[in-house]
Amino acid sequence: MAETAQLSSLSEQLVATGFERLAQGMPAVLGSSQFARELPFSAPEGWQSVCEPSWEQLAARAGELLADGPLLLVPTWERRMNPARRRATDPDSYYVEVVTSCRPPSPDAVMAVLLPAQAWVSDRPWAAEMRTKVAEHWDTLLVVYMSGTLTHLHANVESAVVFLRARAQTRPVLKVFQVPRPRPDEAAVVKDFERLLARQGGKGEHGYVLREPPGPEQGLHFDSFDPHILQRREDLAGFGAVNALGDLFTFHLAPFSDTALKKGRHLTSSKDPGGVRMVRPRDIGRDGTIAPPSEETLWATIPADRQLAAGDLVIRRLIAPFMVPPHGFFTAEIGEKDLPAAASDQVVVLRPIKPLSRPQARLITMFLRTPLALTLAGARLATTTMEALSALPVPQPDEALTKALDELTAAKQQFKRWEQEADSVIESVFLEKTAARARARVIDSGRALRLRVEAASLLDDLGHSVRTRFPYPIAYRWRETEARISAGDAQAAYAAILDTAEQLLCYVAQLVLAFTHARQLTFGAVTAIRDKLAGGRSGPGFGDWANVLNEAATSRQLNNLPEAHPLNDIRKLLAHADAEKARQALSKRRNDQAHLRRVDPIDLPHAIDIAFADLTHLVERARFLADLPLIEITDIRWDAFARSARVEYRELAGDHPVVPTRTMTSPNNNLEKGSLYLRDTDGGLHLLRPFLIGRDCPTCRTWSTFHADRVPRGAVVFKSLEHGHTWEDTSPGMRRLLSQVGLV
Structure with missing residues (x-):
């Protein structure tokens, strides 16, 4: 209750500041008694509060009050009583008709409306139609999203205060602000809000300015237009490619609710050969695993075509706004060990359209468990729709990232094998017939493990x-x-x-x-x-x-x-x-x-x-x-038919120049034998000549790397990076080459 009171006080400050900057005169507050016996918004001291008994008269009364000055309209959020007579596309709340019926009585009329945030962010037809009708007569100047404003509703239900001004020929910029949670610093939030109102572009800590606002048919979800979020969305391409989730998976919602299973007498037990384990939301762990069966696990007889398959992804459905997790979707990949199984109706099943590689599936699952995925899917305010999930951009690993993920997975598996080997040695201490044999076994079998640990620990040593x-x-x-x-x-x-x-x-x-x-x-x-x-x-x-x-x-x-x-x-x-x-x-x-x-x-x-x-x-x-290894190419054999070269090279890594010759293939036929190259993380080769040259030093006879140090007349003097020895090249070609690269 203390947090709600704090946010309510903050909301009053923000609404008052909005009117102070965007309108002239003291606002009036108009509400309907059908919502409650008193206005759900506590008007600041000095503001006129008007309570209209009938919601049907709210729009007309709003026009009367707007003729005298700015207005804060708080229409009833109550739903219509007889939903059976409505079409599925009709809105179920009175406020839609009230807001769309309001008209500005003058060109400078300013009205703010307190609405459920869903009305301004939803892409559903009724919401888009409501915003379109409002836009015919009003320009949207400011949208403030906040929670805890209405004492009659749950403190986590988000509302929106939308500031409107009579439609003008020139469309104004749109400012969007979101009160942070939980327990914000009121003074800092108000100051940031004031700075946003003074802006004509850019972004503050809790809000931003849209120079080109979206059309009214598009929901104005705060995160969907946040420049920081949009930048992070674009940054996903840094992993490789980006695909919509719907391009990679088909989506399924199972009809198997607990109640339906019980009514249809489909429930059985784990001992039944035909019993299938039901995967429910609680079974999907935050770490991406499926919990093992327990006493609370349900088993049922489910047709084979409705069962889960290896490679399916399962996601917990979000039930209500205040249940949105702060970390991301609870997502797991179904493996062979989890089968046979089926999903309950509160679990979304994603089935790959085409088989995914292990790195692909792993990266997608990891991404879905991040807060960014939840934000991009628009799950902050309500249950994530299948449309939002289908449009969610997910990263696809490129070749370098795929290789890195494969290597990490291989390393993880190797560590597990070593751990199992160590456990086996430890557990064998008292299995031998004599203590002497047990001692010898532990020492001999553990030697390789100890050496592995010592070698691995050296990698944390910078010098090594x-x-x-x-x-x-x-x-x-x-x-x-x-x-x-x-x-x-x-x-x-x-x-x-x-x-x-x-x-x-x-x-x-x-x-x-x-x-x-x-x-x-x-x-x-x-x-x-x-x-x-x-x-x-x-x-x-x-x-x-x-x-x-x-x-x-x-x-x-x-x-x-x-x-x-x-x-x-x-x-x-x-x-x-x-x-x-x-x-x-x-x-x-x-x-x-x-x-x-x-x-x-x-x-x-x-x-x-x-x-x-x-x-x-x-x-x-x-x-x-x-x-970024330094390599010297020692031999090249180009195959004109295969369009590739067999390259022999030395990777000059470590503190000694005597290293083994290795072999690789390259699609390039312009590589130079005897030259130094740098190989990047994608396998690309970058020529370093003449900036770095590798050859035997004439002074110490050791293979060394040289760079240009002096260019006196008629010669080029190169100096070794390893020991400072020099050699002189008097050929005119070298001086000409340095001239071509800008060093002479």
């Missing part, structure tokens, strides 16, 4: 992930840094930390340069790099690579990249304030070191701790590199 999964140049530098730190050589450790930070940014910046060149984009930061390359003395450094990454993060030219493009992850590397702060700190240390402002040996241990923490932060942000 970098050394084993990051691209070779970064993994090599990280390994050297860890080795220097553990050896206790402070000067070497400090230098290694700064070198690793610079080469991390250098490597990622080279990727940016390669990707942007492929898209024929030019960055301003490239100009500074080109000048330093041409200088011939010292090449680009820490700051230049950071400038490339910062420009990539803010470039509007990259805002419409495909979802799976590697640049989307790269742009986020320095986008976070904490990562940029770490980068700046390391850059300053690098500059100080280069200009002989070195750390005092006494302070060096502390400086190492801080610098390594900053480096760790940057590497954490660069974890996406583990999913």
Whole structure:
């Protein structure tokens, strides 16, 4: 009751504020005594309250009061007494006739009407017809949805206060507001409401402005036009494709209610060979499972063509507005273990039109259990209709997401097998004839399990992930840094930390340069790099690579990249304030070191701790590199008839360049033997030459990755990311190639 009183007080403030901003003069409140002995809306102090004994006279009385000023009309919500004489398409409430009969007596007449929200959001014929008739004489200025306004109804029943103004030639913008629940901060809600009334576009916290309102035939459900919800609806395409649920499933409502089963004497028991388990709403768990049979489970004889089948989805029907769950539809997929079974009349059955893949079915079921699915289906106000469910957009996984879901499912199943294996070993402790044999069995059988756990736990260790999964140049530098730190050589450790930070940014910046060149984009930061390359003395450094990454993060030219493009992850590397702060700190240390402002040996241990923490932060942000392998193509064989190439390559992941040769197929016939490529999460290959070149180092004879460092006359000097060694290319073709990509 306390919450209802609070919301009632808030509703008075909102209605009063609406009249204050949209009309001139003190409003009157007109209601009908047929609804109750007193007005269901508590009028603010100073407002005239008029109670009309007969609902038939409400429209005429409203016209009289509107001639004197603005009006709040509170028509009766009572239903007509003799529904047998009505057609199925006729409205069952008096307020429809009252509202459609009201006419504005003057061009500046303003009237607000307190209605059930269903009248303004429903797509049913009677509601659409009512709104259409209202629109012939009135423009809708504002709709405020709220609960707890009417003390005679359940506190969760939602109502709408609709502000109307006499129809004008120019259609005004429409403002829509929804009072939040539960227990809103009244002052904050009123302030947000006032800001919305002052807006001519955009969105507030609890409302928004529609510059192009929908036609009256379309229900104005708050969530259906919320810009945030519409954006999330569009974002579903990021999973892959989007289909309407009705394009994938047929919908069935079973006629098997508990009462009908009992009357028809269809009920039986679980012991009956012909008995079929009835799946009722309570059997569908929030986690997507079907509860096992219990003492309350019903069993019945159901025809085979009315029974559930493996692959069917079952959904709890929503009975009333206050029963709408806050999390999403209770949805489960029927498996072989759940059969034979049939659905009760309070369960919606979705049967696939065509067989769905496991990732498809899994993603759809997961989505239906989210609040977003419930919102998009329009289930906030009332029972979800079959039409709304059929039109509900659901995501379909693309190839990359399908593969990821398959791998996660396989991992989950593998973990279950390992768990069962561990249980078996533990339970066998006292099954052996002697304690010695039991001890040996536990130690021997558990060894493999323990090693698996140790290997899995290493994946949570950043250092292990970098050394084993990051691209070779970064993994090599990280390994050297860890080795220097553990050896206790402070000067070497400090230098290694700064070198690793610079080469991390250098490597990622080279990727940016390669990707942007492929898209024929030019960055301003490239100009500074080109000048330093041409200088011939010292090449680009820490700051230049950071400038490339910062420009990539803010470039509007990259805002419409495909979802799976590697640049989307790269742009986020320095986008976070904490990562940029770490980068700046390391850059300053690098500059100080280069200009002989070195750390005092006494302070060096502390400086190492801080610098390594900053480096760790940057590497954490660069974890996406583990999913973007650096590969060197070693051989290609093109099959002109199959239109595919057999590609042999080395995946340069981890801290050592000696790795096995692998094989894959590619639809491209323009791949280069001996060149470096980056493979994205969709399997696409991106050429990195000439920004990164892989070859044996002439100094240390180790395979290394090189980038352009200086371009003196007649030569190009490349520097290794791993150890800083250089090699010189004097061929005119290399200089010409760097000119083509904008580095010379």
